[in-house]
Amino acid sequence: MALYEYVCRTHGAFEILRRLGEAPPDAACPVCGGAGARVISAPALVTGRRAAVFAAMDGAEKSRHEPAVVTSLPPSGAPRRQVRMTPELWTLPRP
Numbered sequence: 001m002a003l004y005e006y007v008c009r010t011h012g013a014f015e016i017l018r019r020l021g022e023a024p025p026d027a028a029c030p031v032c033g034g035a036g037a038r039v040i041s042a043p044a045l046v047t048g049r050r051a052a053v054f055a056a057m058d059g060a061e062k063s064r065h066e067p068a069v070v071t072s073l074p075p076s077g078a079p080r081r082q083v084r085m086t087p088e089l090w091t092l093p094r095p
């Protein structure tokens with residue numbers, strides 16, 4: 001995901017978030033809905049908390065199309081997660 005910068009002639013600069021390479025040449029201003037023209041600017045270095053937010057967004061986007069699938073049981077020495085059994089969980093099939 002990348003932030004793309006646009007400028008509305010009335011309300012100034014605004015940003016939209018799109019996948020890399022999918023930025024439209026103009027975007028609707030969030031204030032007036034008018035067309036804002038794309039502005040090409042130097043890329044910003046993403047560090048710290050903002051980097052974590054982008055990493056989380058990229059992970060969420062990736063999991064939408066490439067969900068991680070568990071194909072085997074964890075090793076016998078791995079710590080077990082405790083799950084509080086509810087009536088709904090008792091209805092699930094057992095291995």
Ligand SMILES: [Zn+2]
Nearest residue numbers: 008011029032
């Ligand atoms: Zn505007």
